[in-house]
Amino acid sequence: MTDWTVDEAIALTRKEEKDNIARLREFVRIESVSMTPARADDVMRASEWLAHELRRIGFEHVRIHETEGHPIVTADWLNAGSDVPTVLIYGHVDVQPVEPVSEWTVPPFDITERDDRLYGRGSTDDKGQLLMHLVALDALMRNGGGRLPCNFKLVVDAEEEIGSPSLLGWMKSNPELVTADFAVVSDSPMYDYNMPSIACSLRGIANLEVELRSADGDVHAGQFGGAIANAARSLSRILAALHDADGCVTVPGFYDGVPSIAREERERFACLPFDENAWMASVGALGAEGEAGFSTLERTWVRPTLEINGLFSGHIAEGTKAIVPAVATAKLSCRLVAGQDPEALQNKVAEHIAALAPANVRCMVKRLSVVPPAAIDHRSAAVQLAASSLAQAFATEVFLVRDGGAIPAVAHLKDHFSMDTLLMGFGCPDENKHGPDEWLAMLHFRKGIEALIAYWPALARTGAQ
């Protein structure tokens, strides 16, 4: 049996850190925005870049699978034997749009090193975190004479940022490329800077779009203003009515199926080191708000929410335009928790909005993508051992947390393959994921790779799962 000298592998990645950042830069420079149809070729280029990288490291059966949407990359290395675990690593090469570009202080599609951070779209979500796995496995492979401590399968999505519409269908058609003892996903923040954590739940998402139309086209504000419906005003009224004065969502049945928080968990949350003012200051927020009776951590981890993601109506360019806008649209998204069904929630919200719309506007509610929520069993040996590896690499306590984000793959693996996922994120809560100036902490990049290098040989020593 091959021996892996963790210290030597770590020394290798330290020595090659500049090369690894250069690799991340190459990866980030590919503008793989899955939401934008015009970027489809770039999304494919990102998948090809990854496939090339996987082959270089020594993975086998590297393939780019076509789907109805963007491609899925798979690879494996299954030569470690039947006495060690088989692990599925899931990640994604696609990123969120970078608009508004004017709010960035660095080039969005590049890596800028500043203040011990790696800035750039995808630096943390998820190109950077995915690359951390590749760097760790590359180091182990070279340190181990071309061998890895465990068996690995990789499934790399290119549609995660649009709700992974092709993934589940593809997984069901290719179960042999998916099934493993458990999955590992690094696509979430740690509890805080230098506070490693493992998450035991993800929220789901239900996206909607509302369009109101009050006339055939925009009309003159002097001739019609104040006498017919204004689509923008009608929309404002509807949106304002979606929450009550206590911050509760007014949609009937919105909270159906939401489990109450166990007293022990509530107490555990309350004991976590959490500085609400610092948390708000990290994004320049001036004050917390939300559902009455819940703390900020509870609101973001274990409660469903309804947010406006975008608003558009009438004249938004420079200057003034004397119109009553005929059309107003809002993009909305709900976060839901394990126990709630995303399609059912979507229907409730759509029906409530239609009921709120006045008779003199046409109201259309589109049901967009959904992501199911996921709960994960955190008592397994794999999770406990991951916590130890993190604690050792970061030389600090590891927190068991929940995550307010959503990753479709995690729900699909649980619901359709009975696979738990180790949610070992390396981001930061204030990393500007999805916003301008997205970043990954240099410390997390470095220590995270070290934790992963320590983890796989340790996991192998526990034997087959």
Added chain:
Amino acid sequence: MTDWTVDEAIALTRKEEKDNIARLREFVRIESVSMTPARADDVMRASEWLAHELRRIGFEHVRIHETEGHPIVTADWLNAGSDVPTVLIYGHVDVQPVEPVSEWTVPPFDITERDDRLYGRGSTDDKGQLLMHLVALDALMRNGGGRLPCNFKLVVDAEEEIGSPSLLGWMKSNPELVTADFAVVSDSPMYDYNMPSIACSLRGIANLEVELRSADGDVHAGQFGGAIANAARSLSRILAALHDADGCVTVPGFYDGVPSIAREERERFACLPFDENAWMASVGALGAEGEAGFSTLERTWVRPTLEINGLFSGHIAEGTKAIVPAVATAKLSCRLVAGQDPEALQNKVAEHIAALAPANVRCMVKRLSVVPPAAIDHRSAAVQLAASSLAQAFATEVFLVRDGGAIPAVAHLKDHFSMDTLLMGFGCPDENKHGPDEWLAMLHFRKGIEALIAYWPALARTGAQ
């Protein structure tokens, strides 16, 4: 003294109708959108086109005056003698933006003849109506052997659609180019199709822009949603609170100075032929709404209003984006009536919005352009005679109405030069002014020119004013 044979001049314009429409097409093809800085050269080109046309017709002292913004074109023909009136014709060469272009069924910057209408941006507001004056005066000039029945001054603005910011200052510096017995402006709709009218008041405008900011940049909806302020939601709440359930504006003092409607005028309005359903159907509106206790005509003619002209926040492109938007903006405009001060009203609205903003968002209210309201004495001989000319050309009754629109020049002429303005519009209420598929009725173009040709010689016969 020269004799003008009205019938011959009219015959001339009928014969040359195709040429005159071709001239309008040339004029409309110049994309003179004053609001868009990138179109400044086109605005200048439209002024130059007009100056060339004025010289061709035989106007004298044709000049293009530079201002801080877009130019002002002036010309005159003052050889009719001191025993006939001197009239100022005011119009404008600039137009509103054409966005959203997708809502147009014809090329915006061209003239399309369809269904006895001339479609195109500026066809009615105001290139078409301004050209009607030139066509009428050209015909009279040629019919009269190079002479006109009255003395004329022309002042043609290129900033009317942005509130004529340079006009008043320029007028004050050039009073000799402005002063006349009265002014004529054709930049408003007739009461209805083939229902000529003269308006005796215009409303004013107070424009504002609201920007709310809830964080330094857009943040991840899974990590922050439901726990910090959402700029779009905060904005919706503020906007929804600007009107009460009765459709009254809630801004304290909003209705200060608004005169109550005289019983006789109310009765006169009520007797006007007005089919509210047809009026709504003309723009595809599904139901009237507005300030309780007032009719639709009263709401648009003699009551102040507050409208949302535009809304923007977060992600408005295709697809979904899981963000809490950090910024939300709304463009607002108030229409006010004679008796109200636009700056004072602007301040009241701005202060109320700032007071409505919650503590956890930064609220900035910009005070944009204003236009004063104007009331016009309609008992003068000039107005009475214009009514007769219209009645004759259109072979129908002429209505004395009010206009919900705003024209800064009219207020400035009244307030600073004690000049009344004959508001003789040739548009239609459903002409899509400022919106997509703007049009001018072919009948109004033709009959309006004929009314003007009949009017000037008749006015000359009344002698000096």
